[in-house]
Amino acid sequence: MADAVPVVKLEGVRKAYGTGTPVEVEVLHGIDLELQRGEFVALTGPSGSGKSTLLNIIGLLDRPTAGRLLISGRETGRLNDTELTQLRGHSIGFIFQTHCLISAFTALENVMMPQLVASEFPNDAIRARAEELLDQVGLTRWKDNLSSNMSGGQQQRVAIARSLAMNPVLILADEPTGNLDTKSADGALDLMRQVNRDHGTTFLIVTHSMDIAHRCDRIIDVVDGQIVN
Amino acid sequence: MQTLFIITGVSIGVAVIVFMSALLSGLQANFIKRVLTSSPHIQLIPADEIARPLRGGAGIIEAAIVQRPAQRLRSIDQWQKVRAQLQTWPDITNVSPSVSAAALAVRGAASRSISLTGIDPEVYFNIVPLPDYIVAGQPRLTSDDIIIGLDLGIDLGVTVGDKLTLTSATGASRVMTISGLFDLGNKGANKRVAYVALRTAQTLSNLAGGVTSIDLTVRDVYAAETIAQAVETATGVQADSWIKTNAQFFTAVNAQQTSNTMIRLFVGLSVAFGIASVLVVSVIQRSRDIGILRAMGTSQGQILRIFLLQGALLGFAGSLIGSALGGGTLVYWHNALRQADGSEIFPLILEPQLFISAMVLAALTGVAAAAVPAMRAAQLDPVVAIRG
Numbered sequence: 001m002a003d004a005v006p007v008v009k010l011e012g013v014r015k016a017y018g019t020g021t022p023v024e025v026e027v028l029h030g031i032d033l034e035l036q037r038g039e040f041v042a043l044t045g046p047s048g049s050g051k052s053t054l055l056n057i058i059g060l061l062d063r064p065t066a067g068r069l070l071i072s073g074r075e076t077g078r079l080n081d082t083e084l085t086q087l088r089g090h091s092i093g094f095i096f097q098t099h100c101l102i103s104a105f106t107a108l109e110n111v112m113m114p115q116l117v118a119s120e121f122p123n124d125a126i127r128a129r130a131e132e133l134l135d136q137v138g139l140t141r142w143k144d145n146l147s148s149n150m151s152g153g154q155q156q157r158v159a160i161a162r163s164l165a166m167n168p169v170l171i172l173a174d175e176p177t178g179n180l181d182t183k184s185a186d187g188a189l190d191l192m193r194q195v196n197r198d199h200g201t202t203f204l205i206v207t208h209s210m211d212i213a214h215r216c217d218r219i220i221d222v223v224d225g226q227i228v229n
Numbered sequence: 230m231q232t233l234f235i236i237t238g239v240s241i242g243v244a245v246i247v248f249m250s251a252l253l254s255g256l257q258a259n260f261i262k263r264v265l266t267s268s269p270h271i272q273l274i275p276a277d278e279i280a281r282p283l284r285g286g287a288g289i290i291e292a293a294i295v296q297r298p299a300q301r302l303r304s305i306d307q308w309q310k311v312r313a314q315l316q317t318w319p320d321i322t323n324v325s326p327s328v329s330a331a332a333l334a335v336r337g338a339a340s341r342s343i344s345l346t347g348i349d350p351e352v353y354f355n356i357v358p359l360p361d362y363i364v365a366g367q368p369r370l371t372s373d374d375i376i377i378g379l380d381l382g383i384d385l386g387v388t389v390g391d392k393l394t395l396t397s398a399t400g401a402s403r404v405m406t407i408s409g410l411f412d413l414g415n416k417g418a419n420k421r422v423a424y425v426a427l428r429t430a431q432t433l434s435n436l437a438g439g440v441t442s443i444d445l446t447v448r449d450v451y452a453a454e455t456i457a458q459a460v461e462t463a464t465g466v467q468a469d470s471w472i473k474t475n476a477q478f479f480t481a482v483n484a485q486q487t488s489n490t491m492i493r494l495f496v497g498l499s500v501a502f503g504i505a506s507v508l509v510v511s512v513i514q515r516s517r518d519i520g521i522l523r524a525m526g527t528s529q530g531q532i533l534r535i536f537l538l539q540g541a542l543l544g545f546a547g548s549l550i551g552s553a554l555g556g557g558t559l560v561y562w563h564n565a566l567r568q569a570d571g572s573e574i575f576p577l578i579l580e581p582q583l584f585i586s587a588m589v590l591a592a593l594t595g596v597a598a599a600a601v602p603a604m605r606a607a608q609l610d611p612v613v614a615i616r617g
Contacts, residue, residue: 061524061612082528089526100521100615114525166526 005073007170007202008035008058013067015053015225027053029225030067037169038200040193042213045222051206052174054222058204059172060088072169089118093163093201095192097175100159101147107134107158108143114165133161137191153184160191164199171195173205177212189215232543235507239547239591240554242500246493247555247587252562253489254583255575257482261450262576264475269325269356269444270453272474273311273466275303302330302398304439311464312443320447320456325352326440328430334377334423335394336385343381343423345395347430356446359411359424365389366409370426375405378419379412395425397433405429497590501598504543508536508602512609519606520614529607536606540599541592548591552584 015028027050035041045051056062057069060076069076071091076084093114094100101110111130116122134143137157147155156176163171173192177185189212196203205216213219221228277300283292305311308326315324328347333340350370354360360368364379366389375395377387387393389407396402405425413419431437443466447456450471457470472479512519519532556579563577 056612059524082530085523085526085528088524094524096615100517100524102518102521113522117522117525117527117531162525 006034006070007037007039007072008033008204009068009070009073010034010058011068013054013057013064013069015050015057015062016065019065026065027225028057028064031225031227033220033227035170035202035204037202038196040196040203040217041205042216042219043204043206043222044208044210044213044219047208049222050225051222055172055174055204055206058170059092059094060084089114090166091168091170093166093168093171095156095159095163095171095173095176097178101155101162103146103148105147106144107139107147107150107154107161110147110158111161111165114162118166130161130165133164134158136164136195137161151184152180153187156180156184156188157191160188160195164195164201167199168201170202170204173203175206175208177207177209185212231507231510235503235543236547236550238503239500239544239595240550242496242503243548243551243587243591244555244558245496247552247583248558249489249492250583251555251559251577251579252575253485254580255563255578257485258578259575260478260482264478265450265471266358268471268474270447270450271445271457271460271468271470273305273443273445273460273464273468274441275305276467278303302434302436302441304436304441305443305466308440308443311466314464315443315445315460318456318460320449320452321445322448323352323355323444323446325349325356325444326427326442327353327444328427328434328436328439328441330430330434330441331398332423332433333396334381334385335396336387336391339385341381341384341420343377344421345397345423345425345430345433347425347427347434349427353444356444362411362413363409364412366407369408370424371408372426372429373404373406374408374426376409376411376424377407378422379410380416380419381421381423382407382410384420395433397435399433399435401433401435403429403433497594500544500547500591501594504540504595504598505602507543508540508599509605511539512536512602512606516606516609516614519609520611523609523611524615532609533603533607536603537596537599540595540597540603542595544591544593544595544598545588547595548588551591552587555587556584 010031010033013028013031014026016024016026018024031054043051043055053062057064060071071087074087076087079087102113105113108127108130111133112122112126115126115129119126131140131143134140137160139154139157139161142150142154147158150158176192177188180188192203192205195201205212207213278298280295280298282290282295285291312324312326315321326349330345332343332345334343348370350368354368359376368376370376375393382388385393387407389410391407392404393407394402394404413422427440431439445460447453453470454472457468457473460468522532559579560577563573563575566574568574
């Protein structure tokens with residue numbers, strides 16, 4: 001049975017750009033959505049439909065123009081930037097299409113980064129946690145490689161390990177397999193599924209691929225800024 | 230590569246500042262030393278005699294044209310009291326009464342006009358270190374001794390132990406024994422200056438018990454004018470500081486200091502803009518990384534601190550190398566450039582405060598220069614930054 005408190009709850013969320021100008025454009029028109037703990041959800045829709053905007057709002061990287069957003073029952077509308085940053089750092093993990101690793105750092109350092117940001121000083125526990133996560137994604141051998149020297153599939157696995165570093169309740173993945181070959185894409189998706197089962201982490205995956213969408217528990221289809229399915 | 234270039238730039242800037250500051254300090258100290266080794270910091274002299282217009286009654290001037298009287302040689306009124314008073318001042322280090330008068334030095338058919346100074350050697354030598362300039366004989370001044378310049382000795386054909394006759398402007402005459410010859414490094418002074426004991430000069434000048442000036446030295450040479458004014462107020466005797474009597478020289482020193490400050494300011498500004506431009510480029514290049522860090526929970530304050538710290542470190546690292554470079558160049562110049570006699574052109578003054586202040590200022594300049602790029606980095610929209 002799902003938790004009573006949803007991990008994500010959106011009520012009438014709207015997002016407009018250029019507010020108050022002649023070129024005001026509303027890209028999200030009153031989104032209502034709930035994601036329960038342990039769900040593995042695909043977010044699909046054509047380009048420009050508002051998927052990424054919705055993902056950024058749920059990831060607290062952007063603020064809605066109107067409506068409410070609750071993360072694990074916590075109202076986010078009145079939080080200031082610092083509180084939002086803290087909530088994001090501790091509750092939400094990100095996996096981006098282009099991996100978004102810091103190229104000057106090794107795989108291990110990239111995975112340690114979220115914990116270092118939270119504690120500011122490195123310690124053995126942070127290192128041990130990062131090594132454990134790299135082991136989970138099968139990259140122990142490559143932990144000291146610079147991320148720029150790794151293959152696309154390996155980089156995506158490092159990104160998955162990094163997203164787990166703070167043990168978040170929610171992981172947002174923006175086209176996580178978009179730049180990977182079929183085999184690497186399958187591997188990455190299997191890995192995310194495994195994390196979802198093992199840790200009960202909620203996943204929201206933005207994808208254009210219906211194949212990937214069909215491997216998720218639920219598909220949310222966004223068209224012209226509205227959930228249609 | 231960028232970091233290397235900017236640290237090199239900062240280093241050169243700091244090196245220029247350190248080099249110029251230390252060089253100018255040395256040169257100024259040398260100039261001041263040269264000016265002050267042959268003269269007191271403050272000289273007390275009797276006020277000029279003035280003639281008052283002849284009055285026939287209140288508001289009635291009978292003789293409108295007043296001729297300035299000739300200034301006869303006079304003693305400072307109650308000079309012993311003035312001396313005792315000034316000896317208690319903490320700012321004043323030496324108080325030396327003296328008598329200055331014109332005289333003729335005669336040896337056979339040769340005679341030369343000289344500037345005769347009667348001194349109390351024990352105190353006066355603290356002001357003008359005459360013993361250091363003695364090249365023959367001793368700095369001894371009993372009542373019949375005279376110390377003359379090397380060139381006067383050559384002109385008169387005399388040396389240590391020889392006698393010469395001194396004739397003062399009052400007509401008094403006395404035979405003196407040359408106890409020492411000095412070389413002040415100035416031919417004019419070596420030809421004209423001669424020292425005798427205070428009492429001898431008093432007798433020759435017909436100023437029994439009087440002195441024509443009181444020479445002072447002070448702890449802070451730059452405060453000489455302020456102290457001179459205070460002395461004048463307290464004693465009623467005219468007090469001229471070296472700053473007043475060497476006004477042109479002091480103006481030149483001030484102009485040099487001002488130009489040095491301006492050069493430092495502009496070099497500092499160019500260093501600051503250099504750091505700022507590198508950091509602006511750095512923020513643009515790393516905007517994606519900044520976006521990732523922001524997405525992972527790095528606060529705006531943390532991003533701000535990272536770039537401010539980077540600015541401070543660039544400034545500090547550059548100042549370390551620049552201080553070594555500037556100091557090293559100065560030491561090299563100091564050793565390489567010598568006067569004809571092998572002595573130094575300027576004293577080497579490398580004070581730790583100069584390096585400490587250069588490093589602190591460079592680090593602060595780095596922080597100030599990093600402020601704008603750091604704020605720009607902190608305000609980056611993570612969504613935009615990650616998308617590139």
